[in-house]
Each structure stands twice: as C-alpha cells, then as structure tokens.
Amino acid sequence: MSFTVPVVGIFTNGAVSSATRAQRxxxxxxxxxxxNQAWGSGFFPGVACGLNFVFLRRFYQSNLTIxxxxxxxxxxxxxxxxxxxxxxxxxxxTAIYVVYVSGNNFADGADGEGGALFKNFRSTTDYELYGxxxxxxxxxxxxxxxxxAGHGLFGRFVTFNDTISFTTDDPSNPGDxxxxxxxxLMNSFVPAxxxxxxxxxxxVARQSKLVMVNVARARRNRNRxxxxxxxxxxxxxxxxxxxxxxxxxxVRRKRxxxxx
Numbered sequence: 413m414s415f416t417v418p419v420v421g422i423f424t425n426g427a428v429s430s431a432t433r434a435q436r437x438x439x440x441x442x443x444x445x446x447x448n449q450a451w452g453s454g455f456f457p458g459v460a461c462g463l464n465f466v467f468l469r470r471f472y473q474s475n476l477t478i479x480x481x482x483x484x485x486x487x488x489x490x491x492x493x494x495x496x497x498x499x500x501x502x503x504x505x506t507a508i509y510v511v512y513v514s515g516n517n518f519a520d521g522a523d524g525e526g527g528a529l530f531k532n533f534r535s536t537t538d539y540e541l542y543g544x545x546x547x548x549x550x551x552x553x554x555x556x557x558x559x560x561a562g563h564g565l566f567g568r569f570v571t572f573n574d575t576i577s578f579t580t581d582d583p584s585n586p587g588d589x590x591x592x593x594x595x596x597l598m599n600s601f602v603p604a605x606x607x608x609x610x611x612x613x614x615x616v617a618r619q620s621k622l623v624m625v626n627v628a629r630a631r632r633n634r635n636r637x638x639x640x641x642x643x644x645x646x647x648x649x650x651x652x653x654x655x656x657x658x659x660x661x662x663v664r665r666k667r668x669x670x671x672x
Contacts, residue, residue, distance in 0.1 A: 415461075415617075416624040417561070418468035418507035419444055422494050425477040426514030428549035433472075440470055443510070443547075443557035450558040450597050450607050451565075451617065458596075458608025463617060465561070468507050471498055480515030480548035486525035486560075487652045491546045499542065504531065506627050508543030508561055516549040522660035523550035523602075526560025527580060527651055528567030528622065530644045534637040536569040536576050538630065541621040554663045559602045562609075563589060563655070565617040578647055580654060584612040589658045600659035 421440040423430040429439040447465040454460035478490050495509040510526075518525055526545035533539045543564030547557060566589070567580050582591050582598050591598040597607035609617075619626060 414625060415463045417447075417463060417465045417565075417620075417622055418505060418624070419447075419465050419561075420468050420498050420502060420505070420507050420509045421470040422498050422509065422511045423470070423472045424494070424511065424513050425474050427512035428514075428552050430472070430512060436470065436472060439512070439552065440467070442553065446555050447558040447561055450555055450609060451561070451614075455606040455608050459611050459614050461609060461614035461617060463565075463623070465508075468505060469498070469502055471501070478511070478513040480513045480518045480546075482519065483513065483525065483546060484519035485652060485656045486527050486544055486546055487529065487648070487655075488525075488546070491525075491544065495542075495544050499531075506531075506540065506542060506622060506624070508545060508564055508622060510545040510547060510557060510560075512547050514549070518546070518548055518660075520660045521662065523548055523554065523663055524556040524560045524661045525655070526563045526661075527655045528564040529651065530647050532639040533643045533647065534639055536578075538637065539621065540627075540630070541567055543622055550663065554604065554665075555597060555602050555607050556661060556663060558607070559597055559661055562598050562613070562617070564622055565620040566613075567620070567622075567651070568616060578650065580651060582613065583616040584610050589654065594664075599664075601662055601664040604663055604665040 423436050429435040444465045451461050451463035491511050494511050524547050528541045531540045545560040585592050590600040
C-alpha cells in the first residue's frame with residue numbers, strides 16, 4: 413500500500429531561494445526530501461511511517477510579493493488567494509499547497525504556518541481536505557515543511573463522550589496540536605536534526621484524507637449526498653481559530669541562539 417501525499421509549490425517574488433528556477437527547484441525538492449525522511453524512512457528511535465511526499469506542480473508568481481510580517485495565520489487571505497488559484501490550475505487536486513513568501517518570520521514569530529482545510533463536506537466520514545502551508549525564509553534548510561504537513565495530516569473527526577468533533581490535535585498529546593516531546597517533529601520548536609514521529613502520529617497520518625490511497629477509496633465509495641458549503645465554512649473557521657491560538661512553529665536552532 414502506497415501512502416502518497418502530493419505537494420504543490422507556489423513561490424512569490426523575494427522568497428528566499430526563489431530568484432532562479434534552479435533555486436526554486438532546489439528549495440522545493442529539499443522540503444519534500446526532508447518530509448520523506450521524517451514521515452517516510454523515519455529517524456531512530458522513532459518509527460518509519462512509509463509516507464511518500466511527491467511533486468505535483470510548482471508555480472512562480474514573479475509579480476507578487478508577500479511580506480511574511482504581514483501574515484498572521486495560515487489561512488491569511490494573501491495565502492489563501494494564491495492557493496485557491498493553484499487549486500483551480502490543478503483541477504482542485506487533493507494535495508498540500510505550500511506558499512513561499514519573503515521575509516524571515518511571520519507576524520507571530522513563526523517560521524511556518526500550516527493546517528488542513530475542507531473543500532467538501534458530506535458527513536463526518538465522507539469529506540475532502542487539502543493542506544495549506546506558508547513558509548518564510550526562516551524555514552529554509554529545516555523540517556518546518558514536514559512539521560506543517562503534519563498539522564494537515566492530523567485533521568480528522570474524533571468521538572469523545574458520544575460527541576463527534578473535528579480536531580487537528582497531535583494524536584499522542586490530546587488537547588494540543590503540538591507534541592510535548594522536544595525530539596518529536598511535531599514539537600512547536602521543530603528539531604533542526606533527526607526529528608522523530610511516533611506510532612500514534614503515524615497511524616493517524618496514514619488515515620488522512622490527504623493521502624491518495626484514502627482519497628481513491630473515498631471516491632469509489634462516494635454516496636449521493638451533496639457537499640454542504642455552510643458546514644465547510646463553519647469547520648474551516650474552527651480550524652483557523654485553533655491554529656491561530658497555538659504556539660508559533662519555530663526551528664529549534666533559533667531557541668538555542670536566544671539562550672546565548
């Protein structure tokens with residue numbers, strides 16, 4: 413079974429390593445490679461989860477500059493507008509869409525912002541998601557993209573006390589979108605080297621609606637219910653509020669620098 417996750421890159425003017433086609437290719441490929449290290453082969457003593465992030469499309473908006481300091485959440489309109497245009501250009505493909513912007517950090521100090529958003533909702537078992545990620549210059553040569561992808565992969569419905577609700581919480585740390593293990597990829601201070609994931613995180617990620625084997629299965633079993641656009645908007649607002657209230661995603665190497 414192949415747990416494939418397509419990725420679409422969107423570079424804007426002034427983003428770090430975006431000046432030439434070769435630089436854009438190198439940065440995008442590095443982010444995908446690091447995601448495959450963390451979520452695919454894995455690092456000891458974590459698990460090897462077998463997820464495979466793959467290139468789908470890459471766009472370059474040479475006439476558009478987005479200053480990271482003006483972005484304060486992953487669903488900021490500046491980011492969403494670009495992602496929606498890329499979705500239309502890819503026939504609304506199920507994928508993680510990552511936008512590269514200029515400046516080192518976002519308004520909240522984060523190096524990256526990301527999560528899952530609904531594109532269709534029919535029921536708590538029949539729905540479609542896409543991933544939306546924004547990366548600033550501080551995310552260069554790091555596992556920030558792999559971390560933000562994790563926020564998207566963790567989007568799911570859970571049942572607690574007979575109540576069904578949507579969550580993006582870390583499955584190994586209920587009530588928080590981040591892991592409390594400083595060596596874990598999903599810690600809010602993302603390890604600069606060898607970030608691990610655990611079996612609970614892997615299990616949830618493999619069942620994500622962003623993974624192609626699950627998308628194909630859902631399409632085969634598609635019922636006749638129509639999508640509920642009002643529920644899509646409502647759920648996306650809930651997700652955005654949850655992600656905005658969380659700690660900023662920062663590469664741990666910066667925390668070490670602060671302590672000097």
